Amino acid sequence: MACLPTTSPALASRRWLGLGLFVLLCLSLGYAQNNVVKIVKSKAGDKVGLPCCHEIPTSESLQRHRVYWQKNTTVVVLAYVEGKKMPQDKQYENRTEINTRNLTLWMSPVEILDNGSYQCVVQRLSSSPNGDSVVLCNEPVILLVTADFSEPNVSAEVSADSCELTEMVVRCSSHGGYPKPQISGALNNEPVAWNVSWVSESSLSPYNVTGKFKLNVTKDTNFTCTVKYNGFTKSSSLLLTKPEGCAVPTVPPSYNVITATSIIIIIFLLAITLAARYLPRHGLRIQWKRVQKSVRSHLRALK
Structure with missing residues (x-):
């Protein structure tokens, strides 16, 4: 007689737990996929179309529907009730229109102020006397507007x-x-x-x-x-570019050099005056040569 393998309660519970987590993950991914917010990008000055979440079948008409395009759930961008255009915010006057079949909202020219979240709400009017309506869709669309910068x-x-x-x-x-x-x-x-x-x-x-x-x-x-x-x-x-060449600035003479040179010149002039007054001409030539030699030696020392 063959024996069937038995499964411990702990192992069975782990299997059921794993199966439950797998089912939960699949449901979460399906929910997220159905609720992805649509993002539309446009440049300022261009024409842009915002897709709606519903398309009117060829067997029906706009007169049997209510269509509301609104921004931030408060500003009426464009609205039609039973085929008639309703009042809209002045910001969107003469800049918006919709496709009467797929209900796409067209906007031109796009402005930076148009950035934000838009919502397409579509209702089908009932033929019953009480006038009930059915909400067909209600989904947001994000519009991101870009304006070009100048060349840096x-x-x-x-x-x-x-x-x-x-x-x-x-x-x-x-x-x-x-x-x-x-x-x-x-x-x-x-x-x-x-x-x-x-x-x-x-x-x-x-x-x-x-x-x-x-x-x-x-x-x-x-x-x-x-x-x-x-x-x-x-x-x-x-x-x-690193400038070519290098001009070395001229360093002015120090104060000590200027003072010493001035003193030598004064002494030189004084010696000439005294020699001319008190020495004979022959002696004057000899003394003149000595003074010149002395001045030269002092100037070499300063250098």
């Missing part, structure tokens, strides 16, 4: 110069873009850290960005400035 403007100013090195202040600036960017610099492809400042009137206004740092230039160096924003990149380069 890179400039360098010499703050100090010597024979060994040149100290420069390098600036990089860009303006008119959105969202808030990241700015970076590189010297011969090696990243550098610098001071960065941003200017914007509000969180939904264009940004102006400036970066600045000091460096010592001992040879010709290539500098690159890069502005990154929402997946886009703008770059500019500048060659930092």
